Amino acid sequence: MVVTVIANGFQEDYTVNLVNALAESGIEVDFIGSDIYLNYEINKRVNFLNLRGSHIESASKLSKIKRIIRYYLRLLKYSKKAKHKVFHIQWLRFYYFEGVLFSTILKLMGKRIVYTVHDVLPHSKETPKMRKLFKKVYRVSNHLIAHTGYIKKRLVEEFHLNQDKIAVVKHGVYNLNLHDAITKENARSEMKISKDDIVLLFFGYITEYKGLPLLFDAFKQLERKHENIKLLVAGKVSQEYKDTFDRLRAQITSDNVQITTKYLDDLEVEQHYKASDIVVLPYLEASQSGVMFISYAYGKPVIAPNFGGFPYDIIPEKTGLLFERQNTDDLTHQINRAIDIFCKDSKETSRYITDYATENYSWEGSAKALKLIYKHHNN
Template sequence: MKIRKVAILGPSKRFLSGVSYYTIRLSNALSAYVHVRTILFRNMLPKRLFPGWKRVGENLTYLEFDKRVEVHEILDWNNPSTWLKAFNLMKDCDAVILEWWTSSVAHMYLSVELLNGIFAEIPTVIEFHEVIDPLESSILPIRIYSRVVGKVIRKLADHYVVHSEMGKKLIGRVYGISLDKISVIPHGLYDHYKRVEGAKEKLGIKENFVILFFGLLRPYKGVKYLVKAFESLPKEVLEDSRLLIVGETWEDRETTKLIANSKYRNKITVVNRYVPDNEVSLYFSASDVVVLPYTRASQSGVAHIAMAFGLPVISTYVGGLRESLSKYKGTIFVKPMNADELAEAIVKAYRNGRKRFSPPKDLSWNEIAKRWIKLLNQL
């Protein structure tokens, strides 16, 4: 059967995250080929439980849905009538895509899947952005809930999509899913940000070489190793460099303390908040290298912004980053949790000057959409 109408369930811009951006970009890309009905979460959990609750509802992005996409922001975590509304919007579609990144949406997905199984039997695909969130896995009741309910939800789906071969093996092992029911479709580039001229001057940066870490500060992001690497740079490189750490601190108090006590604190700029799109463009335009010092990772939206800007990327050789960045000629891979090797990579990027690189063509959203359409038609 040829797919004509697709429903996508994911987060709205109200609880803005990387998955919100992804939902918009995927919806827009697919709308060039099929009718897309995107059903969004209006309220995902009690707002105060969201680590970034103070910014909930703020207009932080200029990214919008294509006018061809039919958008319904209706789902509430505590209102079963909205789950029924979501199913009623799904039931005349040819396929459903559920974006999975947190167990806080598990009960809503379970409800719409049960309704689908009883009344419609529409082919359903779960797209994994996380197998289990690191914060959730550290809290015993949530970890148990996520595993149990997650397994039930996944048994009800017809197919699964991940962004890397590593992710495929991981969810197959963790949830007992047959590998022939899992497809790998890469994460598209976040190329909607525009370069800003004179960005260093606008930020008041006098150094020639800017090292950027961008994203939420969480322990598994490994930022403490980046700070240690920065402190160990050769004197001539250190004097000409600025470490720019841009991201909201969630759990990583160790890193913030390390920065505060650093003898090179005056060479480190910390922007401890979630930044809107216009500032994202500014920080990436001002930077000369992006560092992803993660100790574990399934994927990174930051890497896909960096590639879109053509910036060199220093990344640890972990998880899905190995695959998503292996085709990008601007990548320097290092071992995780190794500040010395990280420092050597920074020096190498410094010596290379301001060389820019072309992103892999297979990461364009049009190519991503074609792979999705092929998969959905097979279902």
């Protein structure tokens, strides 16, 4: 059985873990991607097709338009030649064009569209117009993949979709190639952090809905109680949030906050995670979070808001804690609780979380579930 997986710019680590797991399950995968994936370890059984090519952000607007047109002409040509039916789309950059128009063209060619709903609606864009557009996206798709029951419930209730059209397939925990040379001790030494410090980590793409002001306000309270507390903020800032973030950053006077605003390579990510004790996700909105699963892979407890998919995936006092959405005082309280619960025996905590994650969120299990869906649509 052959299946085409189209990345469309979705998170690289997620997509690589997915296609590798599908290949391991015996599926022949045509993986449509870009230059970004040339530096990733892709399973030899995956047929990687670099139809997208360059992904340089600094290119001129005209160059970007030309390469987008070139990409879709290549994808259209590939699709016409492909004998198999199933096309699994991971992400939509151009909501109407990719989610409705191009998907309809694929269906007219006899293809079956599987679409993974990472977010029910785009972040900060829950408008009537956007809701109407995504209703079309969901109706054009033959099958929808949701990573939590929360997302499926919203799709059924808000878009009146048939439950049978939506499959809940768990998000896999990332397979990490860790370096023994990077230990907690030398990671902290490199980052000028004491071995006795309590270290909180905010990791990932920085944008408005991630709720960083909430975390900064909570951290001010935490500093009054813990002299040895540190906060690491690491991730690239979105262009639309840059000015707001710069103003926010200028207000921070504490030496206990370290901010790194760039894309981190794998070694830098490993260093930040190994130096930290607790990962905090102060999100204002989100259906789920890939950062949570990266954190589980590193054996780190996660503090997240009590909405969306988080209550499905966080076991209170075992793998993390939940706080009341947009409540600074409760976030502060839950971080204090997390320090008491998880920092006393960090090695045991880490062992429990990684074991739990491996058992309950394996990519192998996700691939088996997807294989059944693909098989159904290949008949």
